[in-house]
Amino acid sequence: MKKDISGVENRISTMMPILDEYQRRIFLATEAQMLGYGGISCISRISGVSRVTITHGINEIKNQSVAKQSIGRSRKKGGGRKSVIKSQPGIIQEIEKLIEGHTKGDPMNPLMWTSKSVRHLETILKEKGYQTSYVTVSTLLKKLGYSLQVNRKELATKEQHPDRNEQFEYINEQAKVFFLKNCPVISIDAKKKELIGNFKNDGKEYHKKGSAPKVLDHDFPIEELGKATPYGVYDIFKNEGFVNVGVSGDTSEFAVESIRKWWKMYGQTFYQEAEEI
Numbered sequence: 001m002k003k004d005i006s007g008v009e010n011r012i013s014t015m016m017p018i019l020d021e022y023q024r025r026i027f028l029a030t031e032a033q034m035l036g037y038g039g040i041s042c043i044s045r046i047s048g049v050s051r052v053t054i055t056h057g058i059n060e061i062k063n064q065s066v067a068k069q070s071i072g073r074s075r076k077k078g079g080g081r082k083s084v085i086k087s088q089p090g091i092i093q094e095i096e097k098l099i100e101g102h103t104k105g106d107p108m109n110p111l112m113w114t115s116k117s118v119r120h121l122e123t124i125l126k127e128k129g130y131q132t133s134y135v136t137v138s139t140l141l142k143k144l145g146y147s148l149q150v151n152r153k154e155l156a157t158k159e160q161h162p163d164r165n166e167q168f169e170y171i172n173e174q175a176k177v178f179f180l181k182n183c184p185v186i187s188i189d190a191k192k193k194e195l196i197g198n199f200k201n202d203g204k205e206y207h208k209k210g211s212a213p214k215v216l217d218h219d220f221p222i223e224e225l226g227k228a229t230p231y232g233v234y235d236i237f238k239n240e241g242f243v244n245v246g247v248s249g250d251t252s253e254f255a256v257e258s259i260r261k262w263w264k265m266y267g268q269t270f271y272q273e274a275e276e277i
Contacts, residue, residue, distance in 0.1 A: 005042060008035070012047050013118075017139045024049070029057030048133025084136055091130050095140055098124060179237055183274040184267055187234040188255060196225040196247075231258040235266075242266060 008031055015027055028047055032039035032054050040058075044051045085092060098121060118134040118141065125132050161167070175185045200215045221227060226247050231254060233242040242265070244258040259277075267277075 005035075005046070008043070009046055012043075013135060013138060016047065016135045017142050025053055025057035026061065028054050029061055033058060033061070046135075048135050084132060084140070088130050088132070091125065091132065092140060092144070094125065094128060094130065095121060095137065096144065099146075175236065178276065181274075181276070182271060183276045184271050185236045186259070186262070186277065187236060188259065189232050190255070191230040191232055191243075193227045193229050195219065195221050196228050197222045229254070231255065233258055233262040235270075238270065240266075 012028070012031070016024055019027060028043050028049055032043040035042055040051050040054050043049070043054055118137045121137045122132060122134040125137070178185050198215050199219060228245050228247055231244045231246065233244070235241070242262045244261050246254055246257075248254050263277075267274075
């Protein structure tokens with residue numbers, strides 16, 4: 001029967017970057033033993049660590065030498081391979097070059113994330129002659145300050161414009177230019193319209209048993225109250241948001257007015273010399 005190794009892959013990709021070399025060896029050896037026959041080859045393929053290293057870890061466990069391991073040392077003095085950074089100079093710079101134009105979020109914020117998957121990066125790096133694995137790529141990304149983020153609903157259902165990537169590359173370059181000129185770069189969007197009134201909202205809060213707040217039994221809009229439209233203005237460089245709530249439709253006039261309010265209340269304070277946006 002074919003083994004389900006999805007859980008093993010998740011554990012390895014999560015644990016490997018935060019363990020030292022000795023802990024990795026014992027961790028991978030334990031995973032291999034749990035898989036049984038063929039476990040060493042399977043774990044070696046997933047992690048990119050050699051079969052010899054995993055076998056060595058299994059022997060350490062069997063010989064009960066784990067507890068005898070010296071604190072602060074991952075291996076015997078003088079043993080082991082050089083780090084990938086030393087053995088393959090330039091790999092860090094190559095990774096940065098591959099993901100630089102695809103980085104999302106605040107360019108000056110230490111928390112960054114990339115739209116390139118580690119397996120995709122592994123494939124490209126191997127095509128360029130580097131010997132690496134997706135686990136190693138994940139470790140190097142963490143060293144560079146990147147972190148793993150959950151999926152977000154950003155994909156359009158319509159066919160992608162052929163120049164879409166070039167457009168975003170251009171926007172990315174323009175954002176850098178505006179940052180150097182101390183001019184604001186903002187992202188704007190009208191959020192989900194909300195009914196005004198005593199309507200049900202998802203979520204729970206504590207109340208005395210049997211005394212939950214009562215709300216309307218339907219979600220039809222109340223004509224005299226209508227709907228509220230939150231319009232968001234996000235300052236990319238300062239990582240700060242501003243919301244203007246109105247009762248009009250999502251029109252261009254509402255968008256311009258929201259930007260104007262943001263500028264009067266916040267923007268002109270932080271960007272006093274700015275002449276462009």
